[in-house]
Amino acid sequence: MATEILMPALSPTMEEGTLAKWLVKEGDTVSSGDIMAEIETDKATMEFEAVDEGIIGKILIAEGSEGVKVNTPIAILVEEGEDASALPAAAPAAAAETEAASAAVEAPAPAAAAPAAPVVDLSPDWPADAEMKSETVREALRDAMAEEMRSDEDVYLMGEEVAEYQGAYKISQGLLDEFGPKRVIDTPITEHGFAGIAVGSAFGGLKPIVEFMTFNFAMQAIDQIINSAAKTLYMSGGQMGCPIVFRGPNGAAARVAAQHSQDYAAWYMQIPGLKVVMPYSAADAKGLLKSAIRDPNPVVFLENEILYGRSFDMPQVDDLTIPLGKARIWREGSDVTIVSFGIGMQYALEAADKLAEDGISAEVIDLRTIRPMDTGAIINSVMKTNRLVTVEEGWPQGSVGSYISSVVMQEAFDYLDAPVINCTGKDVPMPYAANLEKLALITTDEVIAAVKQVTYR
Amino acid sequence: MAARKTTKKPNVSAEELTTYYREMLLIRRFEEKAGQLYGMGLIGGFCHLYIGQEAVVVGLEAAAKEGDKRITSYRDHGHMLACGMDPGGVMAELTGREGGLSKGKGGSMHMFSKEKHFYGGHGIVGAQVPLGAGLAFADKYKENGGVTFTYFGDGAANQGQVYETFNMAAIWDLPVVFVIENNQYAMGTSQARSTSTKDIYLRGEAFGIPGEIVDGMDVLAVKAAGEKAVAHCRAGKGPYILEVKTYRYRGHSMSDPAKYRTREEVQKVREQSDPIEHVREMLLTGKHATEEDLKAIDKEIKEIVNQAAEFSKESPEPSVEELWTDIYA
Secondary structure, rough: OOOEEEEEEEOOOOOOOEEEEOOOOOOOEEEOOOOOEEEEEEEEEEEEOOOOOOOEEEEEEOOEEEEOOOOOOOEEEEEOOOOHHHHOOOOOHHHHHHHHHOOOOOOOOOOOOOOOOOOOOOOOOOOOOHHHHHHHHHHHHHHHHHHHHHHHHOEEEEEEOOOOOOOOOOOOOOOOHHHHHOOEEEEEOOOHHHHHHHHHHHHHOEEEEEEEEOOOHHHHHHHHOOOOOOOOOHOOOOOOOOOOOOEEEEOOOOOOOOOOOOOOOHHHHHOOEEEEEEOOOHHHHHHHHHHHHOOOEEEEEEEEEHHHOOEEEEEEOOOOOOOOOEEEEOOOOOEEEEEEOHHHHHHHHHHHHHHHOOOOOOEEEEEEEEEOHHHHHHOOOOHHHOEEEOOOOOOOOOOHHHHHHHHHHHHHHHHHHOEEEEOOOOOOOOOOOOHHHHHHHOOOOHHHHHHHHHHHO | OOOOOOOOOOOOHHHHHHHHHHHHHHHHHHHHHHHHHHHHOOOOOOOOOOOOHHHHHHHHHHOOOOOOOEEEOOOHHHHHHHOEEEEEEEEHOOOOOOOOOOOOOOOOOOEEEEEOEEEEEEEOOOOOHHHHHHHHHHHHHOOOOOOOEEEEOOOOOOOHHHHHHHHHHHHHOOOOEEEEEOOOEEEOOOOOHHHHOOOHHHHHHHOOOOOEEEEOOOOOHHHHHHHHHHHHHOOOOOOEEEEEOOOOOOOOOOOOOOOOOOHHHHHHHHHHHHHHHHHHHHHHHHOOOEEEHHHHHHHHHHHHHHHHHHHHHOOOOOHHHHHOOOOOO
């Protein structure tokens, strides 16, 4: 049967090209892989190979022709003993099909700005009568890992100095003794490599916890976190998930300067497929880490070195878990909403205490999870207080606060009585000198000043 | 190109040879069809064809057993067909349709099959190497006796994460076969211009990983080397490297005019070392098959590929709702 040979698309962007040269003539026999012609695309001259066997019955487009549209018949291939005229009138068959297929798909319209109160989960995280004991964030994180490792054989911990050294920041203290070297694994200093191995092991059915000595070093591994861990579920059409936790200290510690002092909340917050958690209190660190380990998705769990040694009330309940994506209202108030997370909460809460002395009632929300973000809790609060200040340690441009501002503008603009202010770290690399470092970080006084500005005091 | 070993009287059955012939031919015809559909605008973006390298995956799959895993880069169509994934599902993914193995959301470079233990299809050069070692880590952890074939090219062999992985695979004795598919060109850069070592597998020596060179145009040689490597891994001796010398006939991707090498160079390999012709000759000279038998196979393969192409055109585009699914489990 005679078949048409069509002008090929030879690059992702080619729509037409020049048929520079025929390397076959009418009557020639071609077989699969033979070069038939040279075609100039928008980028280069390409060789055009035969796919089917046959005889060149007729050449329809002469060499040297310019502007030949993709899918135009350029020759007719016939079988032995067949005449080129056997082919019914040439029609650009495939072109119509692709055009129809790529007909513009209308994106779902953005939700209309309906200022209706969002549904917010305000349920308590543990029973009100639970007994409380003081515990550090460090102990909370270790207990969370130990409990999950006890209940699930597939959970293991990997990272630099997590085993024999007992953790660079002693978060994994005692885990090697209890679980042995098969499940508590010291790695070489090779973040890119071990992050990739951990992601591969998650594809293979395990539930790794990867400790980065600090998240600054995870930049070496960010390709594996984003391209491999976060995107594979989508790219595989839902077949292959990646249950993994990447955890470690994030943000500024003290006097460790620019390369060791960076807050990555806003970086990872961008990525669909990732969940991003940044706890402040010990109870949240424990409950959220346990949930993160059980979550079937990749979770970036951002801790803070300064908070490791801080003590908080820990509810004495069995199997404390806190759902990802649920904010916590630390303090109710009526005049202004302060939203923060991680160590930013320290400044937010201190500011709220001092503001109370001045008669300003601040509602303080701890986001706890940055992605998915409990924007409902923020909107709900802003509808009551009509004023919003966000607090974070990261840089201002593309900050978590700037995203919150845009959400509040779109969904609760009519409720705002003042522009939203984002309190952030200064827009500079972290300096080493003690006085400069202090100036670069966010302070309680700056939060107080921002609140006074939005409340017109 | 390594010199062709003359395996005149190979210790191999007619059935086995026929299977290799069929599997390699399926890959070649499939890829030719994919090139054609690309030319028609039915396949978009990047499309990297495996033509010329067929003996590598077919030989190594012959050395694998059920439950073994495989992972590779973006030049992945051959690997998927060789491990038994449905040609229609692969082709429909290339055309970005609902019936594609990733529902049209992954495309040529990103396909997976849990059922066939195929872990992708990865678009970032070299990233699949630690991932493959991670799959082996999981097998070792679960003590299931599995081995993972981790494929990468001579180009990827210059990525740092490959050597980070060699180091950890060696210290942890991971059951992983690193398969360097050395087709001699990293996109348009020849190995001589990009790589300090002539034989890349020798880099494994620095990590204590044994390895060897394999003639990648000879499916029987590949299979034999694969069996040796797999036995090494299964015995708990850790990783093994196979540097398989091969050649791609087509450009790096569909839009590569391949001006960095001569037409004569390509033609010479095609004429003298073609892996499919090699098996065809063995079948004929060994009187394992007649021309007629082989023609029948050709016809059968053509039919499979045509059906895959038809399916890939008829399958609808994914529904609009698919934009928002599979982001979180």
